[in-house]
Amino acid sequence: AQTVTQSQPEMSVQEAETVTLSCTYDTSESDYYLFWYKQPPSRQMILVIRQEAYKQQNATENRFSVNFQKAAKSFSLKISDSQLGDAAMYFCALTQGGSEKLVFGKGTKLTVNP
Amino acid sequence: EAGVTQFPSHSVIEKGQTVTLRCDPISGHDNLYWYRRVMGKEIKFLLHFVKESKQDESGMPNNRFLAERTGGTYSTLKVQPAELEDSGVYFCASSPGTVYGYTFGSGTRLTVV
Numbered sequence: 001a002q003t004v005t006q007s008q009p010e011m012s013v014q015e016a017e018t019v020t021l022s023c024t025y026d027t028s029e030s031d032y033y034l035f036w037y038k039q040p041p042s043r044q045m046i047l048v049i050r051q052e053a054y055k056q057q058n059a060t061e062n063r064f065s066v067n068f069q070k071a072a073k074s075f076s077l078k079i080s081d082s083q084l085g086d087a088a089m090y091f092c093a094l095t096q097g098g099s100e101k102l103v104f105g106k107g108t109k110l111t112v113n114p
Numbered sequence: 115e116a117g118v119t120q121f122p123s124h125s126v127i128e129k130g131q132t133v134t135l136r137c138d139p140i141s142g143h144d145n146l147y148w149y150r151r152v153m154g155k156e157i158k159f160l161l162h163f164v165k166e167s168k169q170d171e172s173g174m175p176n177n178r179f180l181a182e183r184t185g186g187t188y189s190t191l192k193v194q195p196a197e198l199e200d201s202g203v204y205f206c207a208s209s210p211g212t213v214y215g216y217t218f219g220s221g222t223r224l225t226v227v
Contacts (some may be wrong), residue, residue, distance in 0.1 A: 004156075035215055044117065045205065045218035091157065100145060100209075101170060102216070104157040 002027045006105035021077045023092035032096040040088040087112045120219035132194040139208030152202040
């Protein structure tokens, strides 16, 4: 069975600083995808970043980057130059190749302080 | 491009009543998914449609839940009769394929009292 663990229920960061959200996962598959989704208050979930397991290079999207440690089954999200609009619930998710369902972590609530 | 639309955004019903949630996916997305988040817990998969066919309904909690996708377009999720433990946020998502990631709707917050 696949599992995703987000050990930080809440995090806070000062505006313009950097924060890292942790995520570990477990899967027996070699072909899988990892995602970070962001859900602002009362708004829809948005895909932040995606990582294919077969790619060694860490994915980057503007101020968002991941540290993908395949052997350790770790997939942390780094947000640089944090902005007030980054405040949201962040969900780490996993799906294996050939399957369509996502397995989610419990989420981390990020607060950005001005 | 219009996103994934869900309605209602909120619904409060009494135990034993029936509620129908609707999801309109992005046009052209064959894959449609339903997920549910019960307060304080993980978002859990309910089921997956490919066009009008149920590809995977392994996450449906019991036979009080019925999902349909008419003509491969919009989908409905009916809960009948609703129980207290059905309260939560129901998310719909659509995708052209796994590798692209999903586009989620804003969710329907269901409260059963």
